[in-house]
Amino acid sequence: MLLPRRDAQSLAAAIELAVSTRSAALGRAAHAAAVRLLPSPLPCFLSNHLINLYSKLDLPSPASSLLLLHPSPSVVSFTALISGAAQHHRPLLALRLLPAMLRRSVRPNHFTLPCALKASSSPLSPPSSGPQIHSLALRLGLLPADPFVASAALDMYLKTGRPADARNLFGEMPRPSAVSFNAVMTNAVLHGRPDDAVRAFFALRRAGERPDTVSLCAFLNACAGASYADLGSQLHGFVSRYGFCADVSVRNALVDFYGKCRRTRDARGVFDEMPLRNVVSWCSMIVVYAQNGAEEDAFKLYLKARSEGVEPTDYMVSSVLTTCSGLSGLDLGRSVHAVAFRACIDANIFVASSLVDMYGKCGSVEDAEKAFDEMPERNLVSWNAMIGGYAQHGRADAALALFDEMVASGEVAPNFVTLVSVITACSRGGYTDEGLELFEKMKERFGIEPRTEHYACVVDLLGRAGMEERAYEFIKEMPIPPSISVWGALLGSCKMHRKTELGRIAAEKLFELDPQDSGNHVLLSNMFASAGRWDEAIEVRKEMKDVGIKKGPGCSWITWKNEVHVFQAKDTTHERSMEIQAMLAKLRTEMEAAGYKPDTGYALYDLEEEEKETEVIQHSEKLALAFGLLCIPPGIPIRITKNLRVCGDCHRAFKFISGILGREIIVRDNNRFHHFRDYGCSCMDYW
DSSP, X not given: OOOOHHHHHHHHHHHHHHXXXXXXXXXXXXXXXXXXXXXXXXXXHHHHXXXXXXXXXXXXXXXXXXXXXXXXXXXXXXXXXXXXXXXXXXXXXXXXXXXXXXXXXOOOOTTHHHHHHHHHTSTTSOTTHHHHHHHHHHHTTOTTTOHHHHHHHHHHHHHTTOHHXXXXXXXXXXXXXXXXXXXXXXXXXXXXXXXXXXXXXXXXXXXXXXXXXXXXXXXXXXXXXXXXXXXXXXHHHHHHHTTOTTOHHHHHHHHHHHHHTTOHHHHHHHHHHXXXXXXXXXXXXXXXXXXXXXXXXXXXXXXXXXXXXXXXOHHHHHHHHHHHXXXXXXXXXXXXXHHHHHTTOTTSHHHHHHHHHXXXXXXXXXXXXXXXXTOSSOOHHHHHHHHHHHHHTTOHHHHHHHHHHHHHHOSSOOOHHHHHHHHHHHHHHTOHHHHHHHHHHHHHHXXXXXXXXXXXXXXXXXXXXXXXXXXXXXXXXXXXXXXXXXXXXXXXXXXXXXXXXXXXXXXXXXXXXXXXXXXXXXXXXHHHHHTXXXXXXXXXXXXXXXXXXXXXXXXXXXXXXXXXXXXXXXXXXXXXXXXXXXXXXHHHHHHXXXXXXXXXXXXXXXXXXXXXXXXXXXXXXXXXXXXXXXXXXXXXXXXXXXXXXXXXXXXXHHHHHHHHHTOOEEEEOSSOEEEEETTEETTTTOO
16 A cells, blocks of 8 residues: 555655654664655655765765665755765765766756865865866856855865965955855864954954854954954953854853963853853863863862763863863772763773873873773874873883884874873983984984974983983084973983082073072072082072062872862871871881981971971871871872972882882872882982
């Protein structure tokens, strides 16, 4: 029994429902019903609905089969399939369909050609395909008058690196539309030319065109990229005046703009005033906090989003994992990992790369290795995260082996970040010759021009090996001006090897580049103190006081039962302070019995020796360690984070404690990770 036409239309409605719900099962069921109940061939309108269904669901095989079976395919049939192929990154299929369409004497229209031009913008498409479609549009009379085709051709030329052709086409337009200006703006932002995007926006306004959501978002992205805070704020006023405030995309762009301009409070104000938020809104605000050093606020906002029923996405989870890295929150990171696992996005390449990075920065290189090994595919970020994790933890052998594997695999090419990590690993592992060879051949082997970060790594590499004079000569021969990191690496090595005269030269250069940084003054003072040159150490401290430079307070923190416990030197405010002091006294007795003597060379110079010993035992990292020993059961590593470099005495004491108690102690200071176990440290006493 054949269905009447109204029932065929019911099937068409079912197919459209399948499209809107993205249900391939429902669509196939409707297709099967049509084949069973309708005469062959299927009615044209129903066949077009099915082609559109399969194209939008990225099922090109059944869509192509339907097109072949169609007795007289129309422009609608071909356009649906070309559009689906272009949208789902199948540019070659879309481009093959266009000549097939012409061979069937079907004339493309102003919907078909923009889809084909989009396909020709892909890097996978032949370079000549875009200009050929442009010529076809001219022959069909759709250029330059049709704004949709003209804008698509303009976008194609901009995306394929033909700015001269794009300018010529733009000049031929009788009246460029807002869509054309949008193409110029979005591509300018995409290619790092924010000023061009700003100029295009003003040209749009002068042409009398009304900006739309795309225009406003592109302009805000340009202002964010160039840090034009005042200009972007003016557009915020324009948005409010012309009624765009209800548009969630514009609001999200405002949040992102204020965040990149380091105006966190303004970003939060826009976020709080949003009448409707989507998942991008939450992610944008989380990223704003993460990028501006407010990791705790970022994590609190993530928890609020989850409490309001927002489902985790790959972008949200990646952003939150970044905040866990900043907080050194291993337990927090593991909880987010569990969320990603339950949401089935832990294998997503961006989430997996963030997991590798988070575990490495939170001190669990073993978990980072596991996350890396389980990745179904890897990109440059994931390779760099794992190599960088090894470098931070002093695992030079593993970093070099993984780098060799990366190069041999041919999956991705190393970039400048990769080389920074590998040379850093060579420095921390004592592989001086390997690191120097890699630096000298990086341009020849990988086409990477050395940057200031690479020069700083080489200075650190030479300094670690006790070759400070050679490092100084290397700095003088640099083709680019030495940066703070370069001179800082030299000063650090001079302090370690007590090369005071050369250290003073490095310090003076640092004072010129960054006169308000207290760390350089303290490092110079400590270098003189460790060499017994107390007068010069006192003079440096006096200079700091005279010019108003204050040393930031050192603090250490440790997490226990989802609570962060923060300590400063000589801190007695903790609720378990008496137990902590008793633990410190016990540790001191056991360490002295094992041969430990306090290193007071860096302690205050105006105290007696006995007082100095009392001072160093009350350092913040020792207080945090005593608390950790009270709370954390044996067998579980104690993880401590410090905002400054760990001092020499604490470093020495932690080595003793790790051996006496048989505990693994992991300290992340502002320079690197220290893994203490069995009376030793992963940094090999150089940091």
